[in-house]
Amino acid sequence: MTKGKQIKQLIQEGKDNTYILSKVDTTLNSIRWYRSQMKSDKIINKVLKHKFDQGTVPLILKIKEVRDKFWKPFLEEFGVLPETRFDLKGGTAGQVRYTTKFFLSSNMRMTKAICLRFNLQLAKDNLTDFLARTVPHELAHILANARNMKTTRKVPPHGLEWRKACKDLGMAIHRITRCHDYEVPKTSRKSVPTECEYCHKKMYVSPAKAERMRQDKYYHTNCMGFFEVLD
Ligand SMILES: [Zn+2]
Ligand SMILES: [Zn+2]
Secondary structure (H helix, E strand, O other): OOHHHHHHHHHHOOOOHHHHHHHOOOOOOHHHHHHHOOOOHHHHHHHHHOOOOOOHHHHHHHHHHHHHHHHHHHHHHHOOOOEEEOOOOOOOOEEEEEEEEEEEOOOOOEEEEEEEEEOHHHHHHOHHHHHHHHHHHHHHHHHHHHHOOOOOOOOOOOOHHHHHHHHHOOOOHHHOOOOOOOOOOHHHOOOEEEEEOOOOOEEEEOHHHHHHHHHOOOEOOOOOOEEEEOO
């Protein structure tokens, strides 16, 4: 049985995402895909092309487990955690993204859609610290914002509210920092200079992105010129 068929069957059997991930060694982006339950084989093939190495699935499950453990005391008051993706690359370890989309929650209040994102490469290279620092760091952003939803003032990203949330989540004091000091792999460092041929805006990208930019035209959305790789 092909992987695509196997995934389809698991979806039809009503298995959840975590179960499917643990059975089929496939890509993380497919979590989103499972959710939307797209049917096209073209999409299945696209999803399966980006394979992750073995050990990725246990890593994801570990991060999710730690995430849920930290969040447990707040579960009742603030509800389940938002969608968690593992699609961050480069030097960013974790991120909370508030999308501009609004949706009506069950209590008919306008709620911002939140997405929690993590960088698997940095998690793999710095596992202990990642679980004890990055995971609660991002959760603290969500907690601080949730607690201060009714204040009209904007909650500063790493201000007092955030620090209090870090402490309440049980983070060790020395781990409450704005940023991490993980070594970022050379291949994902933004080091290749590129320039818009029209307005001459400079942009630094990772070697992998530079390679893609050499093959496909990459437009500068501001001026519709295109970026040239400068090395
Ligand atoms: Zn932060
Ligand atoms: Zn331009």
